[in-house]
Amino acid sequence: MDKITGHDTGPSCISCGYSHSRTLNVAPRVRSWLRVDEKLGVGVCSECSEWVAAWDRGVRHATPKSDGEARSEASAPEGLDNLIRQAVLPSLPHVLLEVYDILASEVSSSKQIAALLETDAGLTARALRLGNSAFYGMSRKVSSVSEVMLLIGAFDLWWLLFTTEVKDLFFGIDRQLMDMNRFWKHSLFTACASRVISEKYRLGRPGELFVSGLLHDIGKLLMLQQIPVDYHMVLKRASEGEVLIDVERDLLGYTHEQASAALLEHWKLPASLISAVGEHHLEVDTLSDKLVVAAANRLAHRVLEESEEELPEEVLKIDVNTEINPLYERMVNFVT
Ligand SMILES: [Fe+2]
Numbered sequence: 001m002d003k004i005t006g007h008d009t010g011p012s013c014i015s016c017g018y019s020h021s022r023t024l025n026v027a028p029r030v031r032s033w034l035r036v037d038e039k040l041g042v043g044v045c046s047e048c049s050e051w052v053a054a055w056d057r058g059v060r061h062a063t064p065k066s067d068g069e070a071r072s073e074a075s076a077p078e079g080l081d082n083l084i085r086q087a088v089l090p091s092l093p094h095v096l097l098e099v100y101d102i103l104a105s106e107v108s109s110s111k112q113i114a115a116l117l118e119t120d121a122g123l124t125a126r127a128l129r130l131g132n133s134a135f136y137g138m139s140r141k142v143s144s145v146s147e148v149m150l151l152i153g154a155f156d157l158w159w160l161l162f163t164t165e166v167k168d169l170f171f172g173i174d175r176q177l178m179d180m181n182r183f184w185k186h187s188l189f190t191a192c193a194s195r196v197i198s199e200k201y202r203l204g205r206p207g208e209l210f211v212s213g214l215l216h217d218i219g220k221l222l223m224l225q226q227i228p229v230d231y232h233m234v235l236k237r238a239s240e241g242e243v244l245i246d247v248e249r250d251l252l253g254y255t256h257e258q259a260s261a262a263l264l265e266h267w268k269l270p271a272s273l274i275s276a277v278g279e280h281h282l283e284v285d286t287l288s289d290k291l292v293v294a295a296a297n298r299l300a301h302r303v304l305e306e307s308e309e310e311l312p313e314e315v316l317k318i319d320v321n322t323e324i325n326p327l328y329e330r331m332v333n334f335v336t
């Protein structure tokens with residue numbers, strides 16, 4: 001353990017921001033560095049031991065300047081390719097992806113979907129649990145995937161199973177890094193709003209845009225899982241008022257939109273679904289197929305966080321209480 005010395009400049013803690021030189025007069029307790037990288041000027045101080053695991057796990061690409069600002073040019077960020085190619089990426093049950101293909105085809109058969117789901121014991125158990133959950137208030141037990149599909153509908157069953165699988169893949173992300181409940185509420189609202197905008201204005205395919213809305217920010221979870229220290233530094237600067245995607249570009253060289261799209265590509269989801277995810281922070285002056293998720297994302301920020309997002313008239317005309325909330329509230333009950 002290196003003792004903090006009395007140098008004028010020194011590393012700052014990635015968690016609490018402690019820096020010996022900056023806090024000398026206000027923090028009389030001597031802290032030591034559990035981890036420190038003098039070159040990068042960051043470390044984990046002895047008061048923040050819960051960050052050691054993230055530090056050890058994290059591949060650090062971010063390189064803060066000596067004045068505390070971050071830059072990307074000093075040690076070149078290895079970038080999105082490394083995030084996707086070198087990391088051990090979470091994978092989804094293949095059956096779920098096959099079911100999506102059937103649902104997306106013109107001739108989807110419930111029998112075929114049920115048979116496929118039943119080849120995976122975990123998904124079958126999950127489907128039965130959903131079918132027998134209090135929400136549906138059935139007087140008798142549902143005992144087969146086909147019955148659950150009759151009750152919930154094939155598409156709704158698919159996304160419920162899909163969402164719970166994705167949630168499991170990213171289970172264990174430090175609460176200090178991300179409020180997961182808030183993350184899923186935002187994602188679910190964006191999914192519902194995408195479906196409503198798509199149906200109301202006949203833009204794109206509602207089911208596809210719903211899934212794009214659900215997964216649009218999944219790149220954030222990927223980065224928190226794979227490069228937690230870097231992404232923590234990104235989130236910290238964003239929480240201080242900087243624009244998130246600008247900080248991502250600055251520190252990492254790519255955005256969470258691109259990370260989301262790359263993960264969906266890795267999962268071999270359809271290209272049309274991926275393109276809506278990859279550019280969900282575009283300005284939305286006029287609605288188009290391509291901008292449904294971007295508009296829904298802005299609407300989610302406006303409604304859930306009361307932020308001042310600019311949106312086209314058609315989106316502002318949507319009555320959130322009657323057109324989006326019934327679906328959203330039903331989903332939140334299942335997922336969060
Ligand atoms: Fe986003």
Ligand SMILES: [Fe+2]
Pocket residue numbers: 186190216217297
């Ligand atoms: Fe978002």
